[in-house]
Amino acid sequence: MMEPKAVVRLVRAPAALSVPGDVLAGAATGRSFGAATPALAAxxxxxxxxxxxxxxxxxRDIDAVERPSRPIPSGQVGARFALGLAGGLTAAGLATAALAGGRRALAVAAPLAATVWGYDLGLKNTLAGPATMATARALDVLLGAGAGRLRAAVPAAMxxxxxxxxxxxxxxxxxTGSGRRLPAVTLAATTGVTAAVAGSATRSRSGGRRDALRVAASLAPLAAYATSVGRAQLDAVREPSPRYLQRAVGAGILGMIPLQSALVASRGAHRCAAAVMAAFPLARRLSRRVSPT
Known part of the structure; x- marks a missing residue:
């Protein structure tokens, strides 16, 4: 009998805490918070x-060699069940988007779903793999922006x-592990993202109290992002073994949460930014039980 814990591990359930912030970042940028936003996050x-x-x-075949403890190669979950679950969850995601935002939301959700399936079934191990995954995250942000506001959300999506x-x-x-150059490049990318968001947040129009609050609310989660992700990547630079690279990847996944919070706060949506940030310690705690990678 299949145990629920195996399914939780299969879908990396706690890692989904890094996802709603994409939609909220898009909604904040497009100024399109509404009744549909929670449904689009779902x-x-x-x-x-x-x-x-x-x-x-x-x-499943690669995991049988490299990660035999994963749910499918260990026999905890059947391959057909995993495929069926992926199909069912995709249908649920598209249906929820359509019900929440109609055809216009579906116009973003459908390419997002296609990108996810294309990545997993063919593009992941090609040169286009990382760019395809990046496209999926960008589309996730645009999903929250709402029709007619996609252009405003492009910087957050990028x-x-x-x-x-x-x-x-x-x-x-x-x-497999790597040389020091790879984690060094990702550390440089994290530094660049931090600098870009900080520059955007501190670009004040009036210099008033409201702008000062917006800047402070944005820089606090941004500091958490830079510290948590950058520290793990720096450790990987010093020792680029599988152990430290896995830690850096996990930190990068969870680090999306404070980055999303910073993007939301930069638009003045302080309560929403605080709600996004509140998921960060919970996600880190749960990641000790279920790996996000």
């Missing part, structure tokens, strides 16, 4: 879990995409 989570299940289905590109590139070596 749609994003469904598609994320679908991608995780599909990933393990596609990698920020999340750049971070994802670096983390995905690093993840390719988390099993």
């Amino acid at each position: 749609s994003s989570c469904f598609l994320y879990w679908a991608g995780m299940a599909l990933n393990d289905y596609a990698d 920020t999340m995409g750049a971070h994802t590109l670096a983390v995905t590139t690093l993840s390719r070596a988390e099993v």
Whole structure:
């Protein structure tokens, strides 16, 4: 009998805490918070879990050699079940997006789902793999922006995409290890993302109290992002073994949460930014039980 814990491990359930912030960052940038926003965040989570299940289905033969403890090669979850779950979660994600935002939301959710399936089933191990994953995260941000506001959300989408590109590139070596150059490049990318968001947050128009609050609210989670992700990547530079690379990849996934919080805060949505940031310690705690990678 299949245990629920195996399914939780299959979809990396706690790692989905890094997903709603994408939608909220898009909504904050596009000034499109509304009743549909929570449903769009749920749609994003469904598609994320679908991608995780599909990933393990596609990698079942490789995992049998490199990660035999994963749910499918260990026999805890059947391959057909994983594929069916991926399909069901994808359908749930698309249906939720359509119900929440109609055809216009579906116009973003459908390419997002196609990108996820394309990555897992064919593009992951190609040169286009990291860029494809980055595209998925960028589309996730645009999903929250709302129709007619996509252009305003492009900078936030590109920020999340750049971070994802670096983390995905690093993840390719988390099993075999690498030279110091790879984690050094990702550390430089993290520094660049931090500088870009900080520059955007401190670019004040009036210099008033409200702007000062916006800057402070944005820089606090940004500091958490730079510290948590940068420290793990620096450790990987010093010792680029699988152990430290896996830690750096995990930190990069969880580090999306404070980065999203910084993006939301930079638009003055302080309460929403605080809500996003509140998921960070919970996600880190849960990651000790279920690996996000």
